[in-house]
Amino acid sequence: MPNDQPSYQPNSPALWQSLLPKPDASSHKYSRGYVLIQGGYPVTGAARLAGLAAARSGAGITAIAVPEHAFSIYASQLLSIMAKPYASTPELYALIDDQRVGAFLIGPGADNTEETRQTTLTMLQTGKPVVIDADALTAFAMQADRLSKAISGPCVLTPHDGEFQRLLGVKPTIELHERIQQALTASRQIHAVILLKGAKSIIAAPDGKVIVNENAPPTLATAGAGDVLAGMIASLLAQGVPALEASAAAAWIHGEAARLFGTGLIAEDLPELVPQVLESLIA
Ligand SMILES: NC(=O)C1=CN([C@@H]2O[C@H](COP(=O)(O)OP(=O)(O)OC[C@H]3O[C@@H](n4cnc5c(N)ncnc54)[C@H](O)[C@@H]3O)[C@@H](O)[C@H]2O)[C@@H](O)CC1
Numbered sequence: 001m002p003n004d005q006p007s008y009q010p011n012s013p014a015l016w017q018s019l020l021p022k023p024d025a026s027s028h029k030y031s032r033g034y035v036l037i038q039g040g041y042p043v044t045g046a047a048r049l050a051g052l053a054a055a056r057s058g059a060g061i062t063a064i065a066v067p068e069h070a071f072s073i074y075a076s077q078l079l080s081i082m083a084k085p086y087a088s089t090p091e092l093y094a095l096i097d098d099q100r101v102g103a104f105l106i107g108p109g110a111d112n113t114e115e116t117r118q119t120t121l122t123m124l125q126t127g128k129p130v131v132i133d134a135d136a137l138t139a140f141a142m143q144a145d146r147l148s149k150a151i152s153g154p155c156v157l158t159p160h161d162g163e164f165q166r167l168l169g170v171k172p173t174i175e176l177h178e179r180i181q182q183a184l185t186a187s188r189q190i191h192a193v194i195l196l197k198g199a200k201s202i203i204a205a206p207d208g209k210v211i212v213n214e215n216a217p218p219t220l221a222t223a224g225a226g227d228v229l230a231g232m233i234a235s236l237l238a239q240g241v242p243a244l245e246a247s248a249a250a251a252w253i254h255g256e257a258a259r260l261f262g263t264g265l266i267a268e269d270l271p272e273l274v275p276q277v278l279e280s281l282i283a
């Protein structure tokens with residue numbers, strides 16, 4: 001075996017458990033973290049799944065910025081999570097400029113458009129943590145350098161194999177060490193944590209640290225599971241957990257929630273089980 005293979009740590013709570021946030025008597029909803037998610041149209045379920053996951057992962061406030069014409073669709077199925085309508089790009093950017101926002105998520109259901117690209121760049125300009133998933137990755141197909149130049153704060157990219165290939169022009173392999181090297185190279189190139197999803201998810205940071213998550217049953221291969229994961233990461237980032245640990249914790253808790261549910265899992269089930277997993281980790 002060649003000895004230049006990248007080293008990695010298997011994901012386990014010991015790597016991040018002590019960083020999980022715990023509310024105390026001085027906590028208020030804003031101090032517990034405000035997550036702002038870009039909500040798209042016509043694919044509206046993805047951002048709502050991410051919002052549920054963010055809220056169940058402990059963020060004190062979760063809001064979804066939604067185009068005004070889609071407001072009633074979002075608002076009709078959300079209670080504690082706020083749908084914040086915008087009628088124009090300046091109105092959307094005003095929501096992003098809110099000083100109280102602790103972390104952003106863009107991509108689930110966002111659509112592959114110039115608006116998605118510009119909104120992603122605007123979020124990155126704040127220097128606050130940003131999770132870039134799904135369509136926001138596809139919107140930068142073969143333009144990873146544009147993302148890299150814009151990143152000035154903590155940033156997590158959560159591609160599946162197809163999104164990774166679109167973004168970087170490199171097809172991820174199945175062989176673990178080569179896959180780790182691919183994720184690590186991407187992470188160094190883009191200056192962001194890369195969570196390359198799959199049965200074994202690779203979580204790579206620009207400083208060379210790599211964590212491999214195997215706590216993921218195959219029942220996670222279901223529509224929307226990735227949207228939930230992205231919401232969980234954004235939530236932990238908004239609560240002050242560093243990007244690598246937030247990604248590793250979210251991946252492990254996501255897998256554990258799926259394991260607890262068992263057969264017949266759909267994405268909606270995951271946020272409901274996150275509190276039980278968190279309870280066992282924080283107690
Ligand atoms: N309930 C909802 O509203 C849901 C909305 N979703 C949203 O739907 C939009 C499109 O997402 P899709 O995932 O369908 O489309 P993608 O843009 O991810 O493309 C799917 C295509 O990518 C290729 N691919 C290669 N490797 C893959 C892998 N490991 N996993 C999945 N596809 C792979 C396949 O050829 C597949 O046809 C996104 O905005 C996403 O957030 C999905 O997340 C599913 C659930």
Ligand SMILES: Nc1ncnc2c1ncn2[C@@H]1O[C@H](COP(=O)(O)OP(=O)(O)O)[C@@H](O)[C@H]1O
Nearest residue numbers: 197198199216217218220221223224225226227
């Ligand atoms: N065969 C599998 N075994 C374990 N986990 C899987 C498997 N397939 C997918 N996953 C996990 O499920 C999630 C799927 O995310 P993604 O592909 O983005 O789906 P979606 O776009 O529908 O939300 C990821 O967390 C991934 O790691």
